[in-house]
Amino acid sequence: MSKTKTWMPLYIGDYLADTAGLSTLQHGAYILLMMDIWRNGPAPNNPHRLARIAKMDMATWEGEVWPELSHFFIVNDDGLLDQKRLRAEKNKAEEVSARLAKAAQEREQRKRARRENKKEQPENGPFPADNVSTPVPRPCHDGGTPVAQSQSQSHNPSFQSGLAGADAPHDADNVELTIDTAWRPLVRQVQDVAGYDLARLMPSAADGGEVRQWLADITAKGHSVQGASEIILMAVSGVMERRREQGPPNTLRYFRNAAAEMAEATPTRAAARMEAAYLEYTKVEMRHKRRPKSWTAFQQEWSSVA
Structure with missing residues (x-):
């Protein structure tokens, strides 16, 4: 499932x-309609369909709810019900997601190309290949045997600090190295x-x-590096939407709190699965005219089973 469908x-x-x-009932109906449109696209402009989405009978929908909600929505050229602000945010989220997916694909292509180039290099030749680590004696300071330092490491920019070496290969597939691979291009995207x-x-x-x-910080909360990158870009995009007249801030530190708040508000994959399970559970219970248990009770039961 696309990550843009798991949160809004x-x-x-x-x-x-x-x-x-709005009343409490109208708030609930409004949120349910927006979530349905966010996940599934513009909704059929049919009162029976909308009442089902809002989980209420037609009399309540037509008498108490829709008259107060109708001005929040528009009917698009296809005759479907949409919400203007929601559509703009969804388009923005999909654009960011597509940009990150393209960047991930390009990184994978570069890794594949490096692996192929490594396979094609001769094992024995008159000169050492560029990626072969040729030991270079390094002076030691304790009177012992000089320690051999890899020549490729001493001259490879990926072993230097700063922003150089963004495309350097990394063989280990753990969170730290993935962060090391992702943060440099992410700076430019931000x-x-x-x-x-x-x-300039x-x-x-x-x-x-x-x-x-x-x-x-965000991956430490349980998000993947890909998910953390999306969260950061969405947070920056939201801030700039509110200060478009002022232009970009002097430093990226300005976005620190927004990124942290967006991370707190965005569920991890495990949390998203639990929320989806609870939504399905409540649908089944209401279909059988039973009162579903509270979200807190469901969380506790889910955690004990997991």
Whole structure:
């Protein structure tokens, strides 16, 4: 399932300002409609279908709910019901997701090309291949035997600090090395989303360290590196949507709190599976006219089984 279908942004301040006059029932119906449109696209403009999405009978829908919600929605050119702000956010999320997927595909292609080049290099030749680590004596300071340092390491930019060596190969497939592979291109993607002039601006060491720390903090909460990258870009995009007239901030540190808040609000894959299971469970219970257990009780039972 696409990650853009497992969560949607909710700007609490904007939402509460726009819906201050709604009742609890109307709030619930509005949120259910937006979630359905986010996951499945514009909904059929059919009152029976909309009432089912909102989980209520037609009399309640037509008498109490739809008259107060109708002005939040539009009917598009295909005659389907949509929500203008929701559509803009979904398009933005899909654009970011596609950009990250393309970057991941390009990284995989570079790794594959490096593996193929390594296979094609001769095992024995008059000169050592570029990727062969030729030991170079290094002076020792304790009077012992000089320690051999890899020549390829001493001259390979991937072993230097800073922003050089973004495309250096990494053989280990763990979180730390994946972060090391991902954070450098992510800095440029963040700058792009924030509206910086990439042709004139080079990433600073401070900005690079900031983005790398975001990745480390968010993956520590259980998100994948790919998911953490999406969270960061969505957070930056949301901030810039609110300050579009002011332009990009002086440093990427400005987005630190937004990235942390977005990470807290975005469920991990395990949490998303639990939420999907609870939604399915409530549907079954309501279909059989039984009262479903609370979300807290369901969480406790889910955790004990897991």
